[in-house]
Amino acid sequence: xxxxxxxxxxxxxxxxxxxxxxxxxxxxxxxxxxxxxxxxxxxxxxxxxxxxxxxxxxxxxxxxxxxxxxxxxxxxxxxxxxxxxxxxxxxxxxxxxxxxxxxxxxxxxxxxxxxxxxxxxxxxxxxxxxxxxxxxxxxxxxxxxxxxxxxxxxxxxxxxxxxxxxxxxxxxxxxxxxxxxxxxxxxxxxxxxxxxxxxxxxxxxxxxxxxxxxxxxxxxxxxxxxxxxxxxxxxxxxxxxxxxxxxxxxxxxxxxxxxxxxxxxxxxxxxxxxxxxxxxxxxxxxxxxxxxxxxxxxxxxxxxxxxxxxxxxxxxxxxxxxxxxxxxxxxxxxxxxxxxxxxxxxxxxxxxxxxx
Amino acid sequence: xxxxxxxxxxxxxxxxxxxxxxxxxxxxxxxxxxxxxxxxxxxxxxxxxxxxxxxxxxxxxxxxxxxxxxxxxxxxxxxxxxxxxxxxxxxxxxxxxxxxxxxxxxxxxxxxxxxxxxxxxxxxxxxxxxxxxxxxxxxxxxxxxxxxxxxxxxxxxxxxxxxxxxx
Numbered sequence: 033x034x035x036x037x038x039x040x041x042x043x044x045x046x047x048x049x050x051x052x053x054x055x056x057x058x059x060x061x062x063x064x065x066x067x068x069x070x071x072x073x074x075x076x077x078x079x080x081x082x083x084x085x086x087x088x089x090x091x092x093x094x095x096x097x098x099x100x101x102x103x104x105x106x107x108x109x110x111x112x113x114x115x116x117x118x119x120x121x122x123x124x125x126x127x128x129x130x131x132x133x134x135x136x137x138x139x140x141x142x143x144x145x146x147x148x149x150x151x152x153x154x155x156x157x158x159x160x161x162x163x164x165x166x167x168x169x170x171x172x173x174x175x176x177x178x179x180x181x182x183x184x185x186x187x188x189x190x191x192x193x194x195x196x197x198x199x200x201x202x203x204x205x206x207x208x209x210x211x212x213x214x215x216x217x218x219x220x221x222x223x224x225x226x227x228x229x230x231x232x233x234x235x236x237x238x239x240x241x242x243x244x245x246x247x248x249x250x251x252x253x254x255x256x257x258x259x260x261x262x263x264x265x266x267x268x269x270x271x272x273x274x275x276x277x278x279x280x281x282x283x284x285x286x287x288x289x290x291x292x293x294x295x296x297x298x299x300x301x302x303x304x305x306x307x308x309x310x311x312x313x314x315x316x317x318x319x320x321x322x323x324x325x326x327x328x329x330x331x332x333x334x335x336x337x338x339x340x341x342x343x344x345x346x347x348x349x350x351x352x353x354x355x356x357x358x359x360x361x362x363x364x365x366x367x368x369x370x371x372x373x374x375x376x377x378x379x380x381x382x383x384x385x386x387x388x
Numbered sequence: 389x390x391x392x393x394x395x396x397x398x399x400x401x402x403x404x405x406x407x408x409x410x411x412x413x414x415x416x417x418x419x420x421x422x423x424x425x426x427x428x429x430x431x432x433x434x435x436x437x438x439x440x441x442x443x444x445x446x447x448x449x450x451x452x453x454x455x456x457x458x459x460x461x462x463x464x465x466x467x468x469x470x471x472x473x474x475x476x477x478x479x480x481x482x483x484x485x486x487x488x489x490x491x492x493x494x495x496x497x498x499x500x501x502x503x504x505x506x507x508x509x510x511x512x513x514x515x516x517x518x519x520x521x522x523x524x525x526x527x528x529x530x531x532x533x534x535x536x537x538x539x540x541x542x543x544x545x546x547x548x549x550x551x552x553x554x555x
Contacts (some may be wrong), residue, residue: 038520112416112423114417154440155440155441155515155516156440156441156444156516159445159448160444160446162448163444163451164450164453165448166448166451166452166453166456167447167451169452169456170424170456170537172454173459173460173463174421175416177459177463185463188463189460189463189464192456192459192460193460195456196453196456196457199452199453216516304518315400362429376470
């Protein structure tokens with residue numbers, strides 16, 4: 033009976049990588065909550081969290097500790113199993129997407145071993161992300177329904193219809209991008225954006241698909257349930273939204289999953305449109321430093337882009353007012369989907385033209 | 389047993405068990421959730437056959453979109469065991485008899501037909517490149533016709549859903 037014929041080092045390497053990525057995304061999500069409060073404070077001319085540690089840096093830990101010690105309440109008339117499943121699913125889907133993001137170029141050790149900084153380079157790459165994102169709505173839906181509260185139910189229905197409406201435009205804008213790259217693998221998409229300038233034009237997809245990027249970005253705001261599209265958490269109409277009945281760490285999971293999603297979608301945006309770990313003059317840098325240092329620089333470049341996107345998401349949240357629900361639906365169905373379709377058509381024509 | 393077979397049996401048990409759960413559970417919401425789990429098991433089977441594209445599209449379209457809409461409708465209708473209409477004995481008996489007859493017909497049809505055994509070895513046809521080439525060359529006509537069918541269904545839904553003009 034032979035079960036596993038795989039290289040043991042391969043498994044260890046992947047396990048380490050998965051652990052690092054998971055802990056990293058949790059850590060970044062943790063400090064994104066701190067960052068959000070600081071950004072809000074700056075934009076509203078306040079100081080923000082400042083008591084716990086230097087610049088309030090220990091604030092996320094204090095928040096987490098507080099949530100852990102809060103009383104856990106299961107509403108009497110709720111569906112218990114689904115009530116617990118909701119936040120668990122939200123967290124699970126938030127953590128799954130990072131598996132296909134290439135965090136850096138392959139690192140070749142002195143012994144000739146190739147270490148890949150991507151957990152799984154699967155053939156369907158970006159579709160996997162899409163699949164997981166489309167499942168993400170179940171956490172909110174089940175949690176909202178199982179709470180047996182009308183506000184939660186309304187909120188979860190809003191979340192679901194919003195997610196489905198914006199997934200369409202997102203998918204179509206992505207099709208236009210995929211027509212150009214000719215591959216679904218994120219690794220392939222990133223390696224096509226090598227460097228910054230090639231053959232008289234930018235290599236990054238942002239410069240080739242500006243409209244596609246704008247549509248994708250707008251849709252990711254909606255998928256993240258963030259302002260200006262945070263209708264499921266609209267306090268003035270729905271109290272707290274779908275997590276009205278939640279307390280303790282189950283509430284924490286819902287809130288935390290949102291920040292992990294923020295991190296991951298920034299990573300996906302950077303990977304798809306802003307060259308991933310590529311940066312200008314990378315070939316010159318690669319020639320002058322050791323391979324290990326080069327890999328680290330690449331990872332840092334990607335992280336910088338991700339932090340940039342996270343900050344952008346935050347600035348938008350504290351700048352724009354919330355949409356009304358009919359405006360949200362009109363924007364999704366009557367503006368973004370036709371625009372995405374036109375973008376796809378033009379891209380198709382151009383791609384055919386260039387090939388001919 | 390190889391790893392392949394272990395995966396196959398786990399997925400098979402999961403698919404059949406969840407499919408039974410769909411029809412046996414009383415709560416419509418848990419029926420829907422069982423159905424979603426069934427789709428996952430079927431996607432797992434696609435993966436075993438190296439059809440990654442089919443597997444993920446199955447999840448995106450069925451689990452991610454269609455079942456969300458199902459769940460949506462069921463949550464809004466708020467079906468409970470209390471509001472479920474009680475069927476009388478005669479209707480139940482008729483259901484059992486007609487279901488049994490259908491079962492017999494299927495069984496007879498399966499007995500007389502020769503079942504083709506699927507190839508065990510995974511092929512590359514399920515990978516997106518090969519699948520796309522096959523769909524858009526060999527099967528381009530049926531593919532386009534089915535997309536027209538979907539379009540007409542969509543227009544039909546819009547027409548039905550539209551409010552009638554006040555004459």
